[in-house]
Amino acid sequence: MLSSLHMEISDVEHALLDVDTSVINYDKLQKLYENRPLQEEIQAIEKASAKVTKDEGALDKPEQFLFELSKIPHFSERMHCIIFQPGFTENLTIIDSKLNNLKLTCQTLLSEKGVQSVMSLILAVGNHMNGGSRVRGQADGFNIEILPNLRDVKSQDNSTSLLYYVVHSYRSLYVPSGEAENAKFPLPEPADVGQAALVNFDDVLSEMKKIDRDISDCSKQAAKVIQGSEDNQQPFKDIMDKFLARANKSLKEVRESFAECQTQFDQVCMYYSWKPKSGKEPTPKTFFSQWVAFTSEFKDVWKKEQQRVIKEKVIEAKLRIQQKRALVQKPPTQKAKPEGLKARLMKKRKS
Secondary structure (H helix, E strand, C coil): CCCHCCHHHHHHHHHHCCCCCCCCCCCHHHHHHHHHCCHHHHHHHHHHHHHHHHCCCCHHHHHHHHHHCCCCHHHHHHHHHHHHHHHHHHHHHHHHHCCCCCCCCHHHHHHHHHHHHHHHHHHHHHHHHHHCCCCCCCCCCCHHHHHHHHHEECCCCCCCCHHHHHHHHHHHCCHHHCCCCCCCCCCCHHHHHHHHCCCCCCHHHHHHHHHHHHHHHHHHHHHHHHHHHHCCCCCCCHHHHHHHHHHHHHHHHHHHHHHHHHHHHHHHHHHHCCCCCCCCCCCHHHHHHHHHHHHHHHHHHHHHHHHHHHHHHHHHHHHHHHHHHHHCCCCCCCCCCCCCCCHHHHHHHHH
16 A cells, blocks of 8 residues: 555655645545554564664565654654644535525525515415405415425416416516516525525534544644654644644634524524424424425526527517618619600600
8 A cells, every 4th residue: 555655755754844745745645644553563663673683684665664654753643733734624614615605595585685576476476366365365474385386386278387477577577678688586596595405503513513623633633743843843833833723713713604604594584484394493404495496496487588588689689680671672762753754655645
């Protein structure tokens, strides 16, 4: 395994002492760390090395590499601290991205005028359809569980759906004719809603706790190196001090973002009066699952309407061009000249 990494011990030493991965990247260091020699193996190699000095043979190349690796001060702790950094950044970025997407999706559902207009249309159409009922025909709101079912409510001739009618009505009422081709989609993006539905607050909390433990462990490993390497503290100490300070700050910011997410999610559930039928506390999965299919199907119809508008404008443009060409190609009618042959014949007939 070690031979397949194609590493020189001098390069490894430079990477570990100077915290420089320009020659040996993180992936190779990760594999080296996974195959690092344990204390018992180091002792066995040292015994074998002692025999070499007595002309009893030479160490094999892998053993020689591990022997020289063990001579680098705190090689294991140094490797741990170096390879921890990119993994930490990636994991925290993933969590932060999830939380930001959920916050933005909640904000859209809470304050976007387009969403409010769509909801108002659905309510108005529902009341109109239930106009014969004093109770259902005068509703002040509706359960968002009906949203995925709008596509299934068909017209009498089965040629269109309630979802299509809502999209068409929204575009007619709220989209200026000059902006019909590039009108802003009024709902959250279906992909964002789908990602928001995947967020599990308990899992995110567990992930943040694990990252906190990992930072603490990395800090301990760094302390071992600094305290036990008087001659080789720098630049390791300065680099790790800066990284650990930045890591703790970043984790604090993500924790604050997590708290904001929970608050905004509670607000959006309250705004839409959402409570699962199971009686359990609302979760992003149970809430946003009502929106995933609706936003996706709404966008499909939205795109079709945009394509229809574009086709109509293309047809109108072609007609205008054809009309202009017809006017150009039509020969102009000329009035008969008074002294012309036709005029003289007409005059002769009259006389």
